[in-house]
Amino acid sequence: MRSLVIEPRWIWDAAGGLRGGRFVIVQDGRIADVVTERPTLDAERIALPDGFLLPGFVNLHNHAFSAPLFRGLADDIEEGDLPGDIVYALLMPLGDIAAEALSEEEIGDVAEMALIETLKGGSTTIMDVWRLQQAPFIERGRRLGLRTYSCPYLFSTPKMDMTPDGRPITAPPAADTGFDTVMDLFRRYDEGPRGRTRIGFGPHGLDTCTPELLTRIGRTVEEIGCPLTIHAAQSDVELQIVRERYGKSPIEHLRDMELLRPGTVLAHCVKATDEELAIIRAQDAAVASCPYAFARSGLGVPFARFLDSGVRLGVGTDGVGLDMVAELRAAQMLAKVQAGRGGIASAEAMLRSATAGGATAIGRDDLGTLAKGAAADLLLFDLSAARYQPVWNPLQALLTSGVAADLRLLMVDGVALLRDGRVTTADEAAVTRRGAAAIRKVWDKARALGRIPARVAARGAA
Ligand SMILES: [Zn+2]
Numbered sequence: 432m433r434s435l436v437i438e439p440r441w442i443w444d445a446a447g448g449l450r451g452g453r454f455v456i457v458q459d460g461r462i463a464d465v466v467t468e469r470p471t472l473d474a475e476r477i478a479l480p481d482g483f484l485l486p487g488f489v490n491l492h493n494h495a496f497s498a499p500l501f502r503g504l505a506d507d508i509e510e511g512d513l514p515g516d517i518v519y520a521l522l523m524p525l526g527d528i529a530a531e532a533l534s535e536e537e538i539g540d541v542a543e544m545a546l547i548e549t550l551k552g553g554s555t556t557i558m559d560v561w562r563l564q565q566a567p568f569i570e571r572g573r574r575l576g577l578r579t580y581s582c583p584y585l586f587s588t589p590k591m592d593m594t595p596d597g598r599p600i601t602a603p604p605a606a607d608t609g610f611d612t613v614m615d616l617f618r619r620y621d622e623g624p625r626g627r628t629r630i631g632f633g634p635h636g637l638d639t640c641t642p643e644l645l646t647r648i649g650r651t652v653e654e655i656g657c658p659l660t661i662h663a664a665q666s667d668v669e670l671q672i673v674r675e676r677y678g679k680s681p682i683e684h685l686r687d688m689e690l691l692r693p694g695t696v697l698a699h700c701v702k703a704t705d706e707e708l709a710i711i712r713a714q715d716a717a718v719a720s721c722p723y724a725f726a727r728s729g730l731g732v733p734f735a736r737f738l739d740s741g742v743r744l745g746v747g748t749d750g751v752g753l754d755m756v757a758e759l760r761a762a763q764m765l766a767k768v769q770a771g772r773g774g775i776a777s778a779e780a781m782l783r784s785a786t787a788g789g790a791t792a793i794g795r796d797d798l799g800t801l802a803k804g805a806a807a808d809l810l811l812f813d814l815s816a817a818r819y820q821p822v823w824n825p826l827q828a829l830l831t832s833g834v835a836a837d838l839r840l841l842m843v844d845g846v847a848l849l850r851d852g853r854v855t856t857a858d859e860a861a862v863t864r865r866g867a868a869a870i871r872k873v874w875d876k877a878r879a880l881g882r883i884p885a886r887v888a889a890r891g892a893a
Contacts, residue, residue, distance in 0.1 A: 434458045434474035435845070439482030439811060441825045444801040445779075445787035449826065455484060457807040460845035464803055479839060481815035483825040485782065486799045487555025487578075487808035487841065488755040489789025492660065492698045492719035492747030495545035495568065496538075496561050497522065499870050500529055501750070504890045506727060512886045516668050517728060524883050525873070530562050532876040537869040539567030544866025545753060546575050547859055552754030552835045555808040555843045556789070556798060558660060558696060558719070558747070560584060560633040563612045569620050573628055575856050576848045578808065580793060582633030582660050583616065585609040585648065587641040608644050617657055624656060625797065625806075627844060631658025636665070637681045638672040642688055649690050658694065658793060660719070661685075664707070665699035682707035691716040694794045698747070701725060701732050708740040717792030718742050720784075721749030723761040734762055735770035738780060745789030746781070756835045759785055763830055778830035807845035813837050 435457040442465070443449045454470055456463040464470075505521060513520040533541070546568075549557050558580040561568060565583045572579035585608050617630040632648045634640040640661075652659045664670065664681045673681050682703055685691050691714035700718045703711070711718060722732040737744050748758045759781045766776035790799030797805045812829060816837060819828040841849035848856055878888045 434463070434472060436470050436472070436474045436476045437482075437484060437809070437811065437840075438469070438476065438478040439484040440480060440814075441482075442484045442801055443782070443826060444486050444799070445783040446800055446802065449824070455801065455809075457809075457842070457845045460807055462801060462803055462805045462807050465801060477811070477840060479811060479813055481813055481819075481822070482839070483812045483814050483829065484801070485810050485812075486786040486790075486801055486805075487810050487843065488553045488785045489556040489558075489745060489793070489799060490549060490554035490747050490753070490755055491558050491696060491717075491745030491789040491792055492721055492749055493549075493557050493559045493753070494561055494750035495549060495557065495559050495753060496529070496541055497526070497750030498545050498548065498748070498753050499541060499866060500525060500873060502870075504874070504887060508728065508887070513884050516666060518666065519668070521883060521887060525877060526562060528877050528880065528882060529873045530564050532873050533869055535564070535567050537865070537872070538564055539571050540862060540865040541869050542568035543571035543575065543857065543862045546572055546577055546579075547854055547857060547862060549748075549753040550575065550577055550841060550848055550854060551838070552748075552752070552756060552758075553810055553838055553841065554748075554753070554755050555810070555841060556580065556793075556795075558582065558658070558793065560660060560698075563609045566616060566620075569616065569628060569630070573620075575854075576627075576843050576846050578627045578798075578843050580629045580631060580658050581616070581620075582631040582658055583609060583613055585613065585632060585634045585644065586639050587644045588639055604641065608640075610644070610647065614651075617655065621657060624794070629658055631660065634659075634661050636662040636669060637684055638669045642677075642684075645688050645690060649688060652694070658696070659690070660696040660698060661690070663697040663700055664702040667702070670702055680704075680707060682710055686710055686714065694792075696745070696792050698749075699725075699732070700737075701730070703733075705736065705740065708736065708742050712740060712742045715743065717745060717788075719745050719747045719789075719792070720762070721747045721751075721758075722765045723758050724749035724751045726761065726765055727751060731769050732762075732765065733769065734766035735772070735775045738766070738776060743788065743792050744784050745792045746784050754835050755785060756829070756833050756838075760830060760833070778824070778826040781830055782826055807842050809840070809842045810838060811840035813839045 786799035
């Protein structure tokens with residue numbers, strides 16, 4: 432592969448900080464060097480006078496498929512619209528219907544549409560949790576060239592029903608938890624610790640997975656070295672169920688099953704106490720926080736507490752918008768409001784979480800950095816537009832005023848997947864048309880079956 436020299440105005444990564452006057456040399460998918468003299472080697476050159484180069488974002492918790500599936504329909508939910516928690520009353524049932532109603536090709540189209548959105552929003556790595564039908568997602572991700580950590584859901588109880596007063600009823604244990612399917616996907620697709628396509632376990636949560644299943648997963652993860660992510664301490668319903676069954680909190684329960692360890696990504700942890708955050712930190716597990724998704728339901732995420740606790744912290748979009756620039760801005764604002772302190776969640780702290788924080792959470796010291804030898808997963812933003820002027824500090828410019836549309840170049844392993852605003856590895860318009868049609872089909876089916884609350888189903892009738 433021909434070498435590439437990128438000549439931005441600024442570069443930044445968490446370890447090296449903000450620097451000007453640097454030339455970044457990309458060779459064979461890696462950052463070959465970062466130098467201060469313009470290299471004379473025979474190479475393609477990308478020069479951007481107001482360019483800001485930084486490591487690609489690691490979108491640490493996500494349900495790419497859910498973003499278009501629920502878009503505009505799970506918003507502005509009023510009390511009484513749903514008989515209980517949104518997870519059990521809407522998100523899980525609709526996911527079931529999607530898995531039944533769509534062909535593998537259609538699932539692939541929705542997944543690819545979501546992945547294109549992800550890519551255009553600055554993510555080079557995405558840790559995604561969906562159903563066992565995740566193979567089309569994996570295939571489309573490979574075709575697009577994105578770095579995907581796919582962790583299909585596992586359940587001991589396949590679904591939860593609701594009582595009339597909105598309490599979840601646990602179904603009898605399932606014969607098939609999905610364990611073997613994940614192992615099959617792992618054997619078929621996983622490329623190993625430094626690979627671009629990774630397969631791991633995504634046990635849904637502590638209220639839907641038995642200790643036996645979770646312990647088995649924990650042992651397997653240790654044996655084969657695959658990713659592991661789980662929702663933890665995310666809702667009052669979960670806290671209550673775990674307390675009733677095991678007499679402890681979700682974080683204590685995870686600790687006692689020895690699942691808190693390096694490489695474990697805990698999604699949300701919004702109900703974790705300071706003591707529990709200290710436990711997570713001591714065990715070197717990571718928290719994936721998605722403030723925007725929670726804010727949409729009127730719920731706060733203690734992002735400022737996460738930052739103060741020193742816990743390993745990454746950010747994810749959790750299947751609302753898949754745009755990390757927008758997510759980081761929302762997360763920053765919400766953290767400041769919650770803490771009542773303007774100084775918390777600085778632009779640098781946010782970008783650190785989105786790059787090095789997310790990368791170390793999944794055990795990748797070759798991602799989230801511009802160090803020599805790191806994978807060339809890069810973002811080049813153009814900060815020449817009026818909205819950024821004057822640029823005193825490109826980090827603050829991006830966090831305060833940035834839009835993903837100003838992303839000029841996105842690379843994974845040294846391959847440009849986005850160049851001058853265009854996706855290079857897919858027909859974006861065609862994929863979008865097919866993906867949107869598939870989502871309409873799911874909602875039509877949901878309405879016909881009457882399996883989701885009528886007031887919400889009516890929103891998809893137009
Ligand atoms: Zn989630």
